[in-house]
Amino acid sequence: MVEKIDKRHTGTEKIILDAARHVFIRKGFDGARMQEIANEANINKALLHYYFRNKDKLFMAIFVEVIQSFILSTVKLIRNPGHSVFDKIRLFVEKYISFIQGNPYLPGFILNELNRRPDRLVGIFKSSGLELDYFYSQIEKEIREGKIEPVEPEHLLINMISMCIFPFVGKPMINTIILSNSEKDFNLFMEERKRTIPEFIINSIKKQKK
């Protein structure tokens, strides 16, 4: 109990936030216990309330932070000009999956809380400057230029995101159903998907040579 965690140059506030993020992501809002967060931060429970008045405030603090980091990783990729749609698809899938591999419980956490209290979301999203129009116009432009087959941009985007995120949310299911018989493990499967998904998408929308 004595071992003080290396504080670096950060204060108690940061320590609390780190602990809270861990616990909330593992257990969700309802499952998380203030005491558990306090333990993980090696501090007194009363301190939580000293820095963040109540559980709700503490939760929102990390929820906002987490969602914004998630959105940011999306925006950067999609907005970048100078890449063709195909390039962006390859880049997006590769980087997005890698990002989630580093934070495998993020999607489940976000999706769960999103559905439990949808109202809380809107403001966060609006304020994080997610802008998809540029990506949509680029797709429509390349369709007109005959580089790719006609597709609905919204569906293409959702398809791409679905195929990247869903496996992480459904990981226990996939492990049981899909990979049970083979000796393949989940991480290897997701590595394959970095190659497999862009192939799959591009194959579908690239202009056919008749």
Added chain:
Amino acid sequence: MVEKIDKRHTGTEKIILDAARHVFIRKGFDGARMQEIANEANINKALLHYYFRNKDKLFMAIFVEVIQSFILSTVKLIRNPGHSVFDKIRLFVEKYISFIQGNPYLPGFILNELNRRPDRLVGIFKSSGLELDYFYSQIEKEIREGKIEPVEPEHLLINMISMCIFPFVGKPMINTIILSNSEKDFNLFMEERKRTIPEFIINSIKKQKK
């Protein structure tokens, strides 16, 4: 409070299960309250414990039921012989999305509980006779016959399931980000996907004419 819900030919046990299913799916295990379930069933809280010894037992009862209904709707489609892979893809997407439209909170509930207590899952899945080998062999057969391009069956299946389920899990996100500017609503979007997804998949794996 007096209005007795139509019991049909079922007893209190069924009434409790129905109430429990509603509350658990809405709130998850941690968020659900025995009292709330009792209220929704118009019975005394002690009765819950009389029929199902404790919260855990009650939860497992409905969890198993729900998962099996979900799996069953998958198995039926995939196993059916006499359909080509393309037919099955069209049928699967159409029926699967329709099924979830009728139970829109099922995927979120299942995925969440799956991740919270993965261990509980395995047994349920094993006992529900999910068998994918037939589908895999059929795909490999049609690849050999030159009907479809070479693809990894596991990835194809996960892609298909991802594109169907994910939008429901991420509904609040989609509503905010994707459909906010257009007047399109979510249900219409999913109706479109019944056409859009099979098109997208088949386009990707159908044999190219050079």
Added chain:
DNA sequence: TTTTGGTTTAACCAATTGGTCGAAAATAAA
């Protein structure tokens, strides 16, 4: 009518949980 068995209820209990309070350290200001 009395008995018997399962069913239902109100009242209660112990444990947990989010949150508070006043005092003690620790730190900064004077």
Added chain:
DNA sequence: TTTATTTTCGACCAATTGGTTAAACCAAAA
């Protein structure tokens, strides 16, 4: 050093929650 301010803590509280109990209810059998 003395004083004021901020940070940390142990102890406590009120409310909630899962679970129990003993008694009441009620239909069918005896």
